[in-house]
Amino acid sequence: MNPPVALTIAGTDSGGAAGTAADLATFAALGVHGACVITAVTAQDTTDVSDIHPIPVATLEAQLHAVFDDLPVAAVKTGMLGSAEAVELVARLCAGRPLVVDPVLVATSGAVLGGEDVRRAYLDHLLPVATVVTPNLDEARALLGHDGSPEELAVALAGVRGPTSGRAVIVTGGDPAATGECTDWLAEPGKPAVPISHPAVPTSNDHGTGCTYSSALAAHLARGAPLREAAEQAAAYVTRQLAISQSWTLGRGRGPIAHTIGGTR
Numbered sequence: 001m002n003p004p005v006a007l008t009i010a011g012t013d014s015g016g017a018a019g020t021a022a023d024l025a026t027f028a029a030l031g032v033h034g035a036c037v038i039t040a041v042t043a044q045d046t047t048d049v050s051d052i053h054p055i056p057v058a059t060l061e062a063q064l065h066a067v068f069d070d071l072p073v074a075a076v077k078t079g080m081l082g083s084a085e086a087v088e089l090v091a092r093l094c095a096g097r098p099l100v101v102d103p104v105l106v107a108t109s110g111a112v113l114g115g116e117d118v119r120r121a122y123l124d125h126l127l128p129v130a131t132v133v134t135p136n137l138d139e140a141r142a143l144l145g146h147d148g149s150p151e152e153l154a155v156a157l158a159g160v161r162g163p164t165s166g167r168a169v170i171v172t173g174g175d176p177a178a179t180g181e182c183t184d185w186l187a188e189p190g191k192p193a194v195p196i197s198h199p200a201v202p203t204s205n206d207h208g209t210g211c212t213y214s215s216a217l218a219a220h221l222a223r224g225a226p227l228r229e230a231a232e233q234a235a236a237y238v239t240r241q242l243a244i245s246q247s248w249t250l251g252r253g254r255g256p257i258a259h260t261i262g263g264t265r
């Protein structure tokens with residue numbers, strides 16, 4: 001029997017922690033065939049992003065057509081898009097598909113991966129056609145331009161106007177230090193926001209966590225799970241992978257979340 005197909009539209013991470021490396025490994029681990037459209041090549045390690053080479057928009061478009069014309073894509077996930085033009089193109093070609101938008105604006109290391117024009121393009125073009133948007137707290141604040149609790153931010157972002165209805169928002173993260181738990185807030189239009197809590201793994205090896213989470217969410221949606229169940233499964237997957245890499249000492253900065261399955265021997 002054929003596996004479900006998910007597509008990631010994202011940038012590369014030469015260190016193998018975030019971006020397409022995280023996305024394809026996560027799809028594979030969850031039994032989904034991963035197609036892969038590259039938006040930018042980054043020179044990146046666990047400490048910093050030292051160079052970004054954006055892929056020309058025409059090449060981005062050609063990659064998208066190659067995938068959509070040939071494969072039965074059940075879910076799409078977007079990561080780093082890098083330019084307002086890329087955001088607009090992706091919105092145009094992915095509208096109407098099950099679409100997980102991880103609005104990547106800043107890396108764990110602090111490097112800026114999308115400026116003000118990219119933020120604006122997310123609000124105007126991509127959020128209106130998304131099935132679910134998965135900002136972390138900082139990204140939710142940046143998109144809205146104001147502060148608030150994760151629950152308030154999730155509800156506010158779910159209400160940002162667009163041509164379609166039905167967009168959900170999951171604000172990820174919470175405050176693990178205070179409670180020993182991570183709480184993601186899921187807001188769906190017309191419903192009260194719900195917390196999805198899971199045990200926090202004390203670790204600094206978390207580079208690639210957001211990419212892994214949104215890919216796991218897309219993989220579970222591609223497998224047919226309803227949104228809330230997909231969000232619970234994605235959080236469980238990330239927690240398991242963070243526990244695997246917890247004791248690793250890879251790189252000089254924030255090490256990678258594990259993309260291996262099971263032990264390291």
Ligand SMILES: Nc1ncnc2c1ncn2[C@@H]1O[C@H](COP(=O)(O)OP(=O)(O)O)[C@@H](O)[C@H]1O
Binds near residue numbers: 209
């Ligand atoms: N230390 C941790 N332990 C367990 N889960 C975590 C931890 N850090 C993040 N998560 C979970 O990983 C997912 C991605 O969250 P987040 O860290 O906010 O992404 P990002 O890398 O974009 O900042 C969420 O489900 C969040 O709750």
Ligand SMILES: Cc1ncc(COP(=O)(O)O)c(N)n1
Binds near residue numbers: 010042044104107108
């Ligand atoms: C190519 C690429 N895409 C996304 C991220 C964000 O991931 P993280 O927040 O874990 O740094 C990244 N660092 N690099």
